Amino acid sequence: MSAASSSSLPARGALEVPSLGADETGAAAGEAFRRYTSPSLRRNGGAGVAIVWFRNDLRVLDNEALLRAWAASEAVLPVYCVDPRIFGGSTHYFGFPKTGASRAQFLIECLGDLKHNLMKQGLDLLVRHGKPEDTLPSIAKAVNAHTVYAHKETCSEEVLVERLVRKRLEQVVIPHPQGGASNQKKPRNPKLQLIWGATLYHIDDLPFSVDNLPDVYTQFRKAVESKSAVRNCNKLPLVLGPPPNSGLDEIGGWGTVPTLESLGLSVTKSEKGMHFVGGESAALGRVHEYFWKKDQLKVYKETRNGMMGPDYSTKFSPWLASGSLSPRYICEEVKRYEKQRVANDSTYWVLFELIWRDYFRFISSKYGNSIFHLGGPRNVVSQWSQDQALFESWRDGRTGYPLIDANMKELLATGFMSNRGRQIVCSFLVRDMGIDWRMGAEWFETCLLDYDPASNYGNWTYGAGVGNDPREDRYFSIPKQAKTYDPDGEYVAYWLLELRSLAKERRNFPGASYIKQVVPLKFDGGHQKRDQQFNRQRRPGNMYRRQK
Numbered sequence: 001m002s003a004a005s006s007s008s009l010p011a012r013g014a015l016e017v018p019s020l021g022a023d024e025t026g027a028a029a030g031e032a033f034r035r036y037t038s039p040s041l042r043r044n045g046g047a048g049v050a051i052v053w054f055r056n057d058l059r060v061l062d063n064e065a066l067l068r069a070w071a072a073s074e075a076v077l078p079v080y081c082v083d084p085r086i087f088g089g090s091t092h093y094f095g096f097p098k099t100g101a102s103r104a105q106f107l108i109e110c111l112g113d114l115k116h117n118l119m120k121q122g123l124d125l126l127v128r129h130g131k132p133e134d135t136l137p138s139i140a141k142a143v144n145a146h147t148v149y150a151h152k153e154t155c156s157e158e159v160l161v162e163r164l165v166r167k168r169l170e171q172v173v174i175p176h177p178q179g180g181a182s183n184q185k186k187p188r189n190p191k192l193q194l195i196w197g198a199t200l201y202h203i204d205d206l207p208f209s210v211d212n213l214p215d216v217y218t219q220f221r222k223a224v225e226s227k228s229a230v231r232n233c234n235k236l237p238l239v240l241g242p243p244p245n246s247g248l249d250e251i252g253g254w255g256t257v258p259t260l261e262s263l264g265l266s267v268t269k270s271e272k273g274m275h276f277v278g279g280e281s282a283a284l285g286r287v288h289e290y291f292w293k294k295d296q297l298k299v300y301k302e303t304r305n306g307m308m309g310p311d312y313s314t315k316f317s318p319w320l321a322s323g324s325l326s327p328r329y330i331c332e333e334v335k336r337y338e339k340q341r342v343a344n345d346s347t348y349w350v351l352f353e354l355i356w357r358d359y360f361r362f363i364s365s366k367y368g369n370s371i372f373h374l375g376g377p378r379n380v381v382s383q384w385s386q387d388q389a390l391f392e393s394w395r396d397g398r399t400g401y402p403l404i405d406a407n408m409k410e411l412l413a414t415g416f417m418s419n420r421g422r423q424i425v426c427s428f429l430v431r432d433m434g435i436d437w438r439m440g441a442e443w444f445e446t447c448l449l450d451y452d453p454a455s456n457y458g459n460w461t462y463g464a465g466v467g468n469d470p471r472e473d474r475y476f477s478i479p480k481q482a483k484t485y486d487p488d489g490e491y492v493a494y495w496l497l498e499l500r501s502l503a504k505e506r507r508n509f510p511g512a513s514y515i516k517q518v519v520p521l522k523f524d525g526g527h528q529k530r531d532q533q534f535n536r537q538r539r540p541g542n543m544y545r546r547q548k
């Protein structure tokens with residue numbers, strides 16, 4: 001962490017991202033929208049009604065599903081399903097809620113902003129509580145929609161829902177719209193049209209098939225950088241309306257964006273750490289703030305390993321995960337910045353990191369459910385413990401290692417943790433504690449605002465040494481990490497009040513002044529203990545849950 005980035009921090013008080021006021025955020029978002037208005041497709045020949053099923057693509061800018069629905073129809077109906085399997089207190093294998101209150105709150109804000117932005121462009125957002133496979137067919141029937149457009153996902157639960165939606169739509173019969181040839185006038189079924197749109201590089205532009213994707217990140221990156229090009233953002237027209245003019249009343253109107261209370265959740269707003277504002281407007285505001293206003297892009301590579309404050313890294317991840325922000329838009333902004341200000345290692349490095357995100361997304365497509373398995377894609381056999389007391393000390397930030405405890409408290413309080421922190425706490429859980437990595441991954445899944453199945457489980461399998469890249473064996477030495485990234489103990493003292501009175505050099509090494517260490521470190525001068533053999537566990541199948 002650079003001294004400059006941390007010394008400007010207040011000792012207490014949440015740091016909002018973006019920190020722009022509402023007017024400035026609105027202006028930044030408006031300016032971004034204006035640059036993308038001449039549509040990439042025409043509406044000539046569009047007929048009937050098309051539904052846009054919003055999933056993890058809660059944006060208008062560069063939303064190809066929305067653009068295609070608009071071009072292929074006379075009226076567009078945007079729909080979001082509040083799936084009880086994601087929001088309704090469903091739990092994981094180890095019993096944690098699938099979506100914790102912080103992420104639920106962030107997604108609610110994303111939905112509110114999406115509704116607002118769609119209304120500005122002549123549409124609205126229909127919100128329904130229910131499973132997409134139950135909800136979408138009845139909506140399609142009510143408005144006689146010929147197609148449901150949505151973005152394609154890659155992980156098992158999401159793909160299963162796609163299959164179910166497609167199957168149920170086949171059971172819906174809608175009349176053929178007026179006009180057209182008489183031999184095409186027989187009744188038909190709405191279709192599900194899935195579109196690839198979450199990555200920087202489009203799947204169709206990869207220089208290999210997904211089955212032949214290189215397992216080593218560097219090989220993947222070099223191949224796409226040299227042989228593929230990032231597509232331009234899809235441009236949408238300023239007016240996307242009208243919505244359908246009939247059928248909505250019989251299905252209960254537009255519905256409302258849920259509140260935390262209506263989902264049976266509550267959150268205590270943390271007075272410390274980061275506070276993220278959900279939604280596309282805030283996302284565009286953050287890009288403007290980080291790149292242009294604060295001019296942080298040119299130093300990103302030097303600051304990105306920090307742990308404290310709003311600007312050591314981009315903080316784009318929560319918006320990328322919810323799809324409020326398109327990676328292609330970030331890429332275009334990087335190029336614009338490089339032309340107008342400076343092009344250097346830092347400006348490139350943001351794209352380098354976005355390629356990591358792509359890589360895990362494509363890996364999840366290649367390896368399917370095995371990224372959720374204990375042995376990972378390579379089916380590595382190791383000895384893991386599920387010691388509940390040890391795990392809880394990690395989860396609650398009571399391990400006796402300030403660097404671990406501070407990071408875990410930050411995650412719980414804010415739903416965010418730096419990349420450096422994530423690597424350190426992951427290594428500690430799996431290497432020093434020997435705990436089943438899936439428990440850590442599931443806890444992250446509950447808490448992270450930026451939770452994304454491919455990135456989360458991809459990184460955890462990597463950290464646990466069961467990932468697809470056989471060269472990975474990552475041990476993070478806590479004393480070394482503390483000395484390098486928190487030399488003055490500023491980060492740990494921010495989250496652990498009891499360390500504040502200690503001398504700076506003792507905060508990460510408090511000895512008896514802090515709680516007792518729950519396990520010794522395995523790091524013994526550079527030699528790691530080898531993992532033991534273990535028996536791979538199986539669990540009973542549940543159609544919807546991922547098989548682990």
Ligand SMILES: Cc1cc2nc3c(=O)[nH]c(=O)nc-3n(C[C@H](O)[C@H](O)[C@H](O)COP(=O)(O)OP(=O)(O)OC[C@H]3O[C@@H](n4cnc5c(N)ncnc54)[C@H](O)[C@@H]3O)c2cc1C
Pocket residue numbers: 304313314315316317318320321350353354356357358360417418419420422423426444448450451452453455456457459460463
């Ligand atoms: C154990 C573990 C679990 C993780 N779980 C997630 C997760 O669920 N969702 C998630 O988005 N990221 C995850 N990451 C990756 C990374 O920690 C976060 O993307 C990053 O910290 C977000 O902060 P930022 O946006 O400021 O990142 P920046 O440093 O500014 O990077 C820019 C963007 O690049 C992408 N990126 C950077 N590093 C990675 C990476 N290692 N893997 C994938 N994408 C990356 C993110 O989209 C990020 O927003 C995980 C990392 C680890 C070690």
